[in-house]
Amino acid sequence: MPEPVLGILTLYLNEAKQLEEKGVYQRMITQGKRIGLDVFVFTPMDVHSSKELIHALVYDPQTGKWSRKWRPFPQMIYDRCRIQRSARFQQLLRFRSKYNHMTFLNRPLRNKWTIHQTFSQKSRFRQHLPETLLYHSSADLLRILKSSPVIYIKPASGTGGRGILRIEKLKDSRGMFDIQGRRQDRRIITPRKVSLSRLNSIVRQWCIGGRFLVQQGIPLRLPGGRFHDYRMLIQKNGQGKWEMTGMAGRIGAARSVTSNLHGGGHAVRAETLLRDWLGSADKADKAMKASEKLGLEAAAFLEDSFGALCELALDLAIDHEGRIYVLEVNPKPAREVFARSGDSETYRKALLRPLEYALWVYKNKNTAPPVSSKTEE
Template identity: 55%
Template structure:
């Protein structure tokens, strides 16, 4: 029997075909080898539609070298493509549409606003969601500022802390505006009066994206730096959701975001919680609540949208130990765990998508052999394996008709 094959679907970073997460893919390919699964990397640009083949990238762990080979489509696809404004992203949309019958471990998740609306329908989640509204005019921000002393204004399709504005109401009635532009640079802070606030919000460069306004949490450590947590929830080798790990991130001085790519530092969750909320039993309680919440959110989002294999939750924990969900990331990086020195968690984070891919492949095999033994009993025409496979995949994903899979609209 041929080896199961997993394709990592990604996008080139530029026209020179550079790959963003090459070291991560190398580790995944090596893990696949150990587990008996062939893993290659490809982008929509490498697909030869006419001949049904892919000019895929292979990595040899023994020699540390990459090479290309023409191959057939993989049994399962693991999508690592992050939303971006480029022609490459348009090619991805076309690929996903054309090949929607293939087996994808993960389908696109929606934007921040849609995810918020979906989660806020579940009563047990509501207490963990900061008050959030879709930004339509500066009044959406100022009305929140009457209730909360801090408000975050964020692009619904943003990543990595880009384009985020934070507004603090000061005791003298003025407002402090701080933020990061769309290239992630720190924007010089400015103080405006109540009268000038609407104008200042209007002049924030929204880059043509839609925004949300959100209750700001007070997550400034005594040294003035903001902090939060990154929780990775993944499907394991038995197809069940599990928390792989959770680590803290501390933003650089003068930053309103903690993202590692914006200069944030990784920190152990335990160490942060010790200085932030104290007592061991409180910490144990917080961690267990956060884990249950994380798994429930993943389950719920998967059942609402469609296949998912991993998610990262950005969590804020306030001084009273309450857990708040800032954002759900469908294409999480795992580097926070290596940066904080949690090698075992990092290894698990790399291997799990492969183990899960193998499990999905085996499930599909056994359901296909079950189906083919049934059809043999009914003396139907033999049919080629590939055709049967495609029909089964088609049936499974027929419910997935989505005019806006990446949530570019809302």
């Protein structure tokens, strides 16, 4: 019997047709072979719709070489495409809608604001959301500053810690605010102290040309001065069930208000970081268990709301009292955080799970999750 075929759908990063995660795909193709799943990589640009063929990127683990082969459409698609401002992304949107009837393991999720609003509908999740508003004017800043001495401003469709400001109301110097952050190109801005009227005009400028969120800042500064948070990976397993694959801690670079690895952050074991942060192994264990429960319920809820999903990474903030906040949900998560924290077993599992889930979907095709036609914003 021929093996089931999974196509990894991705986007070229540039005209030179570079791929972001070639090494990851290489491992997935090799793992796929081992468990009886034929995996290839393609982008919408490689699809010849009139011939119903794909000029696919294939990898041969035996020779260790990549090559091109004409392949029929796969039975299942694993969508790894992240937002790009390019014609390639527009082509992807057309591909997704034209081939909407195909079996996608995962459908696009929505922007941060829509996800926030969706979670807010349920009290189960509302208690884990930082207070958040869509920025319209300085009145929104003032509203959150009233209840929270620290606020974050971030793009509604941002990624990788870009375009993020942290604003802190200073206690001792009346009416002054400390501003730190990262520009769209991730460069760290020079920290400064400003008055309220200056703050308002800086934020107005910052938010031109896009939608931005104003969010309650969760206190996450470690004793050494660096900021931290947690990355939790939730995936569907070989039985079609949601499972937590792992959780890692991220510690930001010096002078950085974000903890993203791309911004110079480093990864550590979640257990150790949490134990040091909360003061006991018992408290850390409780927080880990509560995070896992929250993650599993959040994944199931988002799948119900937006259509098929096979994995999600949650960026979690846990304050000194052990309260858990969802900062963000990533539907196309990188898994490098586990390789970097030294948790190679979790890294291995993180690559294998989508493949095992694909096999499950293949065997249970008639009961696979329903398709959704909603598009990414």
